[in-house]
Amino acid sequence: MFGFKLIFWYWWALAAVLLVFEMLLPGVVFLFLAIGAAATGFVLLVVSDLSLELQLALFAVVSVASAVALRPTLRRLQGRTAAANINARAHALIGKTFVLDQPILAGRGRVKLGDGSWIVTGPDMAAGAKVRVAAVDGTELRVEPAP
Numbered sequence: 001m002f003g004f005k006l007i008f009w010y011w012w013a014l015a016a017v018l019l020v021f022e023m024l025l026p027g028v029v030f031l032f033l034a035i036g037a038a039a040t041g042f043v044l045l046v047v048s049d050l051s052l053e054l055q056l057a058l059f060a061v062v063s064v065a066s067a068v069a070l071r072p073t074l075r076r077l078q079g080r081t082a083a084a085n086i087n088a089r090a091h092a093l094i095g096k097t098f099v100l101d102q103p104i105l106a107g108r109g110r111v112k113l114g115d116g117s118w119i120v121t122g123p124d125m126a127a128g129a130k131v132r133v134a135a136v137d138g139t140e141l142r143v144e145p146a147p
Helices: 008-024 029-046 052-079
Strands: 097-099 102-105 108-113 116-121 130-137 140-145
Touching: 008 029, 029 052, 097 108
Parallel strands: 116 140
Antiparallel strands: 097 130, 102 108, 108 116, 130 140
16 A cells, blocks of 8 residues: 555564653553554564554554553552652541640640651640541641540
8 A cells, every 4th residue: 555564573663662651641542552562563463464453453453452441450559659649638537546745625636756746636636645646637647646
């Protein structure tokens, strides 16, 4: 049709370029396209007389299928990283138990965490009482008595 024949390693070269884009740009889209290109190159290596239309269709189908199949796994892996809460430190404290640095009087007190101090809200309790962080409200931690 065009007089131009794609060779399997063209697809592999495209996959390599797409992987470079994946490393340089945000998001995960280029990974799925690279998987599609690599798979198309492998099929073309096995079946060398595949038409361009079938190659493009295979590339599209494998790219979409890899996105559908791998996306949940990638989201789960991203959720496990320590950096997931880097901009939401307070949310990482939910469920943790601490000792009150200052008493909670009239619903407000303080707790020392690491090198900082946080305002806590909750039922009145004496200094030294154990509390569990139940929720975060802006820069305040809502606490309850720890069991």
